[in-house]
Amino acid sequence: MRTSEDWHRRDLSHFRRTTGADLFDVHEHFADWLSTARPGGYHLYEAAAHSAPSTSIRMSAHGDALINLASYNYLGLSVRPEVRAAAARALETYGLGAAGSPHLSGLLAVHEELAEAIAAFKAVESVLLFPTGYSANVGTISALVGPGDVVITDILAHASILDGCAMSGATTRLFRHNDCESLEKKLAGTTGRVLVVVEGVYSMDGDVAPLDDIAALCRRYGARLMVDEAHSAFVFGEHGRGVVEHFGVEDQVDIHLGTLSKSLGGMGGYVGGTRQLIDYLRPYSRSQVFSCALAPAVVGGLVEAVRIARDEPQLRAKLWANVHTMREALVSRGVDVGDSASQVIPIMVRDDVGIFPITEELMAEGVFLNPVRYPAVKRNQSRFRVSVSAAHHPDELVRSAEIIATVLARHGVIA
Ligand SMILES: Cc1ncc(COP(=O)(O)O)c(C=O)c1O
Structure with a gap:
């Protein structure tokens, strides 16, 4: 006899690749599980906010605002008045949607303006835009490699990198996280054409790839190198050009990829690189050719966001000061923040069920964080992932670190 407590014996991995006679048989089992998993904690996912994802956030129509540590707004640009105004101007000029693929009717002057602004910022010859960061990885990898080729990537690579590898039909090999010895073994044991794909900053741990060593290995073994700077472009490096700038390896990286959502x-x-690379990707990256071009209002706002990221280096200085404040505030209270070296700071809980009541208590005490658990991370590696923003006030960060430490201690996660 199952009880409502049994939901945690299963997780999302149990409802894939099922064997029922009808494809839809599994839906009933899933609905049954969800009916107990949701009250058990899953209601915390896909909870709609009632305000902008700024440094504070309202999770109900009339409730108090919470300190927001969960959104990727690392430079606070999504709510800047100049960005909103530029988005409104583009909306007025172009209307709501681009109404076509960028390959056909959907390309607007504002898309070209944005691509040029990003290329100038990243100091690459040319840039191609995609509907999302996810589709940038899928479209780029599957355009560049195919059956008979090999992609070597980090075992913690983002789902969009892995999905791009799978879609390409190339052989995919995984090396141990950020481990150059493991990467070299894979390179040495591979013949033929090889693409190595790594991230600048890893999204669940906030640690940084040793790009100088990785780039040297790729040169030694004649492999092409692609870096996904979703979490590091516009924030790392003196000019914000990312981890490639931080390590001084910009011209040793063949493919510079990133997202506009963080x-x-x-x-x-x-995706950015030489003009030849981008001209080749333009017709062959299917996730871009066969999708509508980005909405003009978003693109207009992004042109202004890139300008601010370029003209206000003090935003990056503020971000790193805030990261230091938050890390110190957490570590000095005994919180385990893993190997983070960035604005993404994991708070290790390592309790896949206990993390839900902890999340609820944090929210009750004024801090908004998302529980991250399997399958986003390994089992028993559950954590919160703090995203520090330049827009946070240091007092908000210290206050939330106090609340986090108090709640974690109450649950026995820290002493
Ligand atoms: C490393 C990495 N690449 C790509 C993406 C996808 O970006 P987007 O959310 O813009 O589709 C993410 C998003 O979390 C990411 O962390």
Whole structure:
């Protein structure tokens, strides 16, 4: 006899690749499980906010605003008045949607303006825009490699990288996270054409790839190198050009990929590189050719967001000061923040069921964080993932660190 407590014996992985006679048989089992999993904690996912994802956020229509540590708005740009005004101007000029693929009727002058602004910012010859960062990875990888080729990527690579590898039909090999010895073994044991794909900053741990060593290995073994800077472009490096700038390896990286949804606060993805590379990708990256071009209002806002990221280096200085404040506030209270070296700071809980009541208590005490658990991370590696923003006030960060430490201690996660 199952009880309502049994939901946590199963997770999302149990409802894939089922064997029922009808394809839809599994839906009933899933609905049954969800009916107990939701009250058990899953209601915390896909909870709609009632305000902008700024440094504070309202999770109900009339409730108090919570300190928001969960949104990717690393430079606070999504709510900047200049960005909103630029988005409104583009909406007025172009209307709501682009109404076509960028390959056909959907390309607008404002898309070209944005691609040029990003290319100038990243100091690459040319840039191609995608509807999302996810589709940038899928479209780029599947355009560049195919059956008979090999992609070597980090075992913690983002789902969009893995999905791009799967779609390409190339052989995919995984190396141990950020481990150059493991990467070298894979490179040494591979013949033929090889693409290595890594991230600048890893999204669940906030740690940084050793790009100088990775780039050197790729050169030694004649492999092409692609870096996904979803979490590091516009924030890392003196000029914000990312982890490639931080390590001084910009011209040793063949493919510079990123998203417009995190540091720039909009949506969309981009890939940058030589003009020849981008001209080749333009007709062959199917996720871009066979999708509507980005909405003009978002693109107009993003042009302004790139300008601000370029003209206000003090935003990056503020971000790193805030990261230091938050890390110190957490570590000095005994909170385990893993190997983070960025604005993404994991708070290790390691309790896949206990993380739900902890999340609810944090919200009751004024802090908004999302529980991250399997399958986003390994089992028993559950965590919160703090996203520090330049827009946070240091007092908000210290206050939320106090609340986090108090709640974690109450649940025995820290002493
Ligand atoms: C490393 C990495 N690449 C790509 C993406 C996808 O970006 P987007 O959300 O803009 O589709 C993410 C999003 O979390 C990411 O972390």
